[in-house]
Amino acid sequence: MEIKTFEDLIDWTRQLHAHLARCLHESASLNKDERASALLDYLSSHESLLDKTVREFERQADPKAMKTRLYDYLNHKPITASRASDTHYADMAFKDIAREIFQFHDQVMDLYTSLIGKAEIPEAKSLMEDLLALEEHEAMRLSSQINRMDDL
Template identity: 25%
Template sequence: MTTLRARDVIDQAHAFHSHLSGYFAGLGEASANERVQLLYSYLSQHEKLLSQVLTRYRGDAPRRLMDTWLQNVPDDRSLQACALLNLEPDTAAEDVITASLTYDDCLIALYKSMQAATTQPELREMFENLQAMEEQEKHRTTLNMQSLYDW
């Protein structure tokens, strides 16, 4: 646990999404399985979109809110540990889906812990909104990946 600004937490989530986008793209390029290639391609684009959303969010949020310090929050090692799920280019589609949902759960847990780390209502609301966005994206991604998997 450490002390971070709200901006630092958003930056961690942004870096996590960016890393996953590149990770999935590389796996997709190396896969010989067409279905798994499509799945990795979808996930790469999805993560890229979420990193862009966080870039806009970071730019639009009030500076005083983004510069607020939070105590006893997880440092970036929690997301790095989550990213250690080892996938291979030809990992079974079911396992790719499971890993993707695990990544979403890591971010949801991060946003929940940020809500608990602040007493400032506006900051708590910001992290509630980010959590809700991540949960909605998880649901949407699940439906979309299931459609790809059924193909």
């Protein structure tokens, strides 16, 4: 997907969350570790919820911000939602799954943080700040839930 505007970026981010949800869901039934499988199920649901939430951001965002061009995006390292295999999580342990998911969310937050400083209009900056706040909140929620699951 070629990313030219904030609208493209947000749609791409939403697609990444949807793709990640599918990968996690497909891997859940294949993972032989019961705890890891339960984590994959939870994470899949969480990523599906993020997909829907970001879709709502797309729907409600200021059209002026959405149509703003992104010139510096290509300088940011691309985010990878998963490796070559859609079911690579099936072979991972609980802690490795959690680490990879947090790395993915950290990359998204780093991207939003970078773009906040580069936004040329206040509406675009506000949009990125809102999306960053969403990602930060969801990362904290994920951390809390994963820590509870790990304690069991």
